[in-house]
Amino acid sequence: MNEHTDNINNTEESVKKALDIMESPAEISDKQLQELLEDEECLQACRDIMDSSLFLQQKGGTELPDIEAELERFKKKKAVSRMRSIHRKTGIGIAAMVAILFGSYYFINILTTPSIEPITVFTADTAPQHIILQKDNGEKIMLSEPVIADNQIPPKTATTKSEKKELDYRQVISKTTQTHVLTIPRGESFKVVLCDGTEVWLNANSNFVYPTAFVGKERVVTLEGEAYFKVTKDSNRPFVVKTPTVQTRVLGTEFNIRSYSPEDTHVVLINGKVEVSNTQGGSYTRLYPGEDAHLQSDGNFVLTEVDLDSYVYWKDGYFYFDDIALKDIMQSLGRWYNVNIEFRSKEAMNYKMHFVSDRSKNLEHTISLLNRMKKVTVTLQGNTLTVD
Numbered sequence: 001m002n003e004h005t006d007n008i009n010n011t012e013e014s015v016k017k018a019l020d021i022m023e024s025p026a027e028i029s030d031k032q033l034q035e036l037l038e039d040e041e042c043l044q045a046c047r048d049i050m051d052s053s054l055f056l057q058q059k060g061g062t063e064l065p066d067i068e069a070e071l072e073r074f075k076k077k078k079a080v081s082r083m084r085s086i087h088r089k090t091g092i093g094i095a096a097m098v099a100i101l102f103g104s105y106y107f108i109n110i111l112t113t114p115s116i117e118p119i120t121v122f123t124a125d126t127a128p129q130h131i132i133l134q135k136d137n138g139e140k141i142m143l144s145e146p147v148i149a150d151n152q153i154p155p156k157t158a159t160t161k162s163e164k165k166e167l168d169y170r171q172v173i174s175k176t177t178q179t180h181v182l183t184i185p186r187g188e189s190f191k192v193v194l195c196d197g198t199e200v201w202l203n204a205n206s207n208f209v210y211p212t213a214f215v216g217k218e219r220v221v222t223l224e225g226e227a228y229f230k231v232t233k234d235s236n237r238p239f240v241v242k243t244p245t246v247q248t249r250v251l252g253t254e255f256n257i258r259s260y261s262p263e264d265t266h267v268v269l270i271n272g273k274v275e276v277s278n279t280q281g282g283s284y285t286r287l288y289p290g291e292d293a294h295l296q297s298d299g300n301f302v303l304t305e306v307d308l309d310s311y312v313y314w315k316d317g318y319f320y321f322d323d324i325a326l327k328d329i330m331q332s333l334g335r336w337y338n339v340n341i342e343f344r345s346k347e348a349m350n351y352k353m354h355f356v357s358d359r360s361k362n363l364e365h366t367i368s369l370l371n372r373m374k375k376v377t378v379t380l381q382g383n384t385l386t387v388d
Helices: 002-023 030-038 040-059 067-077 081-089 091-103 105-112 309-316 326-337 363-372
Strands: 119-122 132-134 140-142 156-159 165-168 179-184 190-193 199-202 206-211 219-230 239-242 246-250 254-261 264-271 274-278 284-287 291-295 301-305 318-325 340-343 352-358 378-381 384-387
Touching: 119 326, 179 190, 199 206, 219 309, 246 254, 246 264, 264 274, 264 284, 264 309, 284 291, 284 301, 309 318, 318 326, 326 340, 326 352, 326 363, 326 384, 352 363, 363 378
Parallel strands: 165 190, 219 239, 340 384
Antiparallel strands: 119 340, 132 140, 132 179, 156 165, 179 206, 190 199, 199 219, 206 219, 219 254, 239 246, 246 274, 254 264, 264 291, 274 284, 291 301, 318 352, 378 384
16 A cells, blocks of 8 residues: 555656646756656656647637546546546646646657657758859849840840750850850759850759850860750860869760769760869779769769669759669759758668659649658658658
């Protein structure tokens, strides 16, 4: 009998501690939180009372609850006689706790649910998203406006079948060669036809630096981001693409370069031949069609055979991924839709998936396609995509 009484007294003390802290949750100390986490009696009471709280919220939430009726429901839920005895002796305190819990839902979740720190793999850009053309004199032009430069015929602005604009420099007449910089924001792609007829498709979140006319022994351009090149053949003047980490040299061919970061640097050859070198020196390789040169942290390249479709279809307006890690897929989606990407499971980041979607569709459409695959659950909250 004495043991039974001691158990009741110990449990009452645990509930009292919880009540005191939950009445002023902002004042809880680390020591008090640790004590609660080690008190199984208190945690169990909190779980049960939360059930009652959630039940009340589902019934309306704004009306004053019938505390006595809900207390009866709470008591009946327990089948263990020891807990029944505890509830009878602490009925008033528990009724008060049920009312307090309407404003303490977050606190109890901390006690009863293991915290999962989300892993951010992509961060949205809050700056205005416009396609910008910058000229030598620093003038910046949004390409929704007419492109007019001094002493030259403006590049022709056209609309393709995919409703994407392009600049065509083949008919540009200029007394001097100028250097232009194209900035492609997130959620956009753009095509440039250079003065020699080389076609360049620029992916979202890219910067491209190029001359209005090529002079000298090489045709040199600079890229940060991703672009697909269809180079006009000229055996006397190699075409050179420079990025912060690699340099690609060709005579005439089709290839894709992605260089958003040092660790995400790939050169993929569609047809023809290319030579790729590390800008830091010391590493050099030749590619054959269907090969991907991936720059490693030590400055060397790893060559692998890849499915070329994912490197061709993006310029035609599609997401196409085949056996690609979900982290890489979600980074591409974040870059296109300009949303934050968070993973709640580190393991899910490495899932290999096949995924195809139309980039002209809205984000909700793409989310629904991902969720239909039933490998992960993707939700949008504000400007953040969360992957569970």
